[in-house]
Amino acid sequence: MGRLENMKERYDAVVIPAELNDRIQQEITRSRRQQAEKKAASRRHTFRKMIRGMAAAAAAAGILFTTALNTSPVFAKEAAQLPVIGGVARILTFRSYETEKDDIAVSVEIPTIEMIAADTGITVDGINQEILERCEQYARDALLRAEEYRTAFLETGGTPDEWAEHNIKITVGYEIRQQSNDYLSFVVRGTENWTNAYSESKYYNLDLNTGRPVTLQDLLGSDYVELADKSIWEQIARRQNAGEVFFTAEEGGFTGISEYVRFYINRDNRPVIVFEKYEIAPGSSGEVEFEIGGN
Amino acid sequence: MKQSLYERLIQYILDDQDRFYRVAYSYTRHQEDALDAVQSAVCKALEAHERIKNADAIRTWFYKILINECLTVLKKRGRVVLTADTAKQEEAYYEKGYEQGGDIEQELEKLEMDVQVIIKLRFFEEMSLKEISSITGYNLNTVKSKLYRGLKLLKENIQEADLWVD
Numbered sequence A: 001m002g003r004l005e006n007m008k009e010r011y012d013a014v015v016i017p018a019e020l021n022d023r024i025q026q027e028i029t030r031s032r033r034q035q036a037e038k039k040a041a042s043r044r045h046t047f048r049k050m051i052r053g054m055a056a057a058a059a060a061a062g063i064l065f066t067t068a069l070n071t072s073p074v075f076a077k078e079a080a081q082l083p084v085i086g087g088v089a090r091i092l093t094f095r096s097y098e099t100e101k102d103d104i105a106v107s108v109e110i111p112t113i114e115m116i117a118a119d120t121g122i123t124v125d126g127i128n129q130e131i132l133e134r135c136e137q138y139a140r141d142a143l144l145r146a147e148e149y150r151t152a153f154l155e156t157g158g159t160p161d162e163w164a165e166h167n168i169k170i171t172v173g174y175e176i177r178q179q180s181n182d183y184l185s186f187v188v189r190g191t192e193n194w195t196n197a198y199s200e201s202k203y204y205n206l207d208l209n210t211g212r213p214v215t216l217q218d219l220l221g222s223d224y225v226e227l228a229d230k231s232i233w234e235q236i237a238r239r240q241n242a243g244e245v246f247f248t249a250e251e252g253g254f255t256g257i258s259e260y261v262r263f264y265i266n267r268d269n270r271p272v273i274v275f276e277k278y279e280i281a282p283g284s285s286g287e288v289e290f291e292i293g294g295n
Numbered sequence B: 001m002k003q004s005l006y007e008r009l010i011q012y013i014l015d016d017q018d019r020f021y022r023v024a025y026s027y028t029r030h031q032e033d034a035l036d037a038v039q040s041a042v043c044k045a046l047e048a049h050e051r052i053k054n055a056d057a058i059r060t061w062f063y064k065i066l067i068n069e070c071l072t073v074l075k076k077r078g079r080v081v082l083t084a085d086t087a088k089q090e091e092a093y094y095e096k097g098y099e100q101g102g103d104i105e106q107e108l109e110k111l112e113m114d115v116q117v118i119i120k121l122r123f124f125e126e127m128s129l130k131e132i133s134s135i136t137g138y139n140l141n142t143v144k145s146k147l148y149r150g151l152k153l154l155k156e157n158i159q160e161a162d163l164w165v166d
Helices: A003-012 A019-061 A073-081 A125-155 A160-164 A216-220 A224-241 B002-028 B031-047 B055-080 B084-092 B103-109 B113-123 B129-136 B140-153 B158-165
Strands: A089-101 A104-115 A168-179 A183-192 A195-207 A262-265 A271-275 A288-291
Touching (some): A003 B002, A003 B113, A019 B002, A019 B031, A089 A125, A089 A168, A125 B002, A168 A262, A183 A262, A224 A271, A224 A288, B002 B113, B113 B140
């Protein structure tokens, strides 16, 4: 055996520290997060462009968009079981289904707003249609991603049994935050249990007196930006003292609310600002919430 | 398409991470420095993933970044201090395997850096001369002549090396 061959043997025998994989995973997680943010930003951009285009086309042609809700016996039964909290409107499940194919489980629950009072003049068809389309689109895209993942997994030597052990699950659903005579507030979510990169949450806040979406300005007044920023800074400081970790500004942490800030309305009719997982704090914190305007 | 190249890059990194560490360790001879070099290579590769043109080029493209990071670590370390004390310390970092009969490693480290890079890619990572050429940016003939010059300096039996290589 030559010296080169000996050297190669010693080279191959170098011990791999366990820390290596952690550090690589750390970089991958960080990169996936950046990718998701980039994607979300460009999606917001195209969405705004689309809305502008649609508004122009509708104005030009005088088109009216209407939607038919499919009222099935199941739908009617479910609706009857829900307690009516407000007398004006309520949120209920419009369609729900579960499927499983190729060991990919899909669970979808699509909400809809139903106006109870007849004489409000408020139409929710447009918003309901948007919710429906958004949910179905997400379920479709997520299923494609999972199928791609499965193909790649099997092509690179994974077995179907190992794939089944992944327990891949796609979930689309909603959570009601406030349902009163004044406000409807709820969040529609899409998640995939094997990656955070494509998780989506969309918050809907509806003013039942006007039929319009609620803005932070409606709730907090014209200096809502300063008010919200100040409150969030104070709460971050308090929570840091209690041991919670937030990203610094250099790490991409909180630097003030933007026009895209997300919020819902809680049971006290106060806005709660929500930051996505990884947005201003490490992933272990999950979504980070700040109630604004309470004591 | 871009998305799937990104996913393939991630898969490649996960699959070959041990190799990256060995490469880095062969330059730094120091666990923490090797980990740093691999981590920042991964970070840079993921940030620049849009520049990968096709899946076949992922490996050579990544090695280019990795080796660059290793040399950066060495340069940084070189700037710190190089007294007799630290030189001794460096030797203490050698893994067990290197202590016994590890003289060829030390001879290798005395060669010019680009020759070292070529020899390591050739014999440790078993890359083809063409791959080495695209990683180092030298043309094929330059790679060949540097490789043979390096082997001569190591007083290696070229014939034996030749046999082993092919």
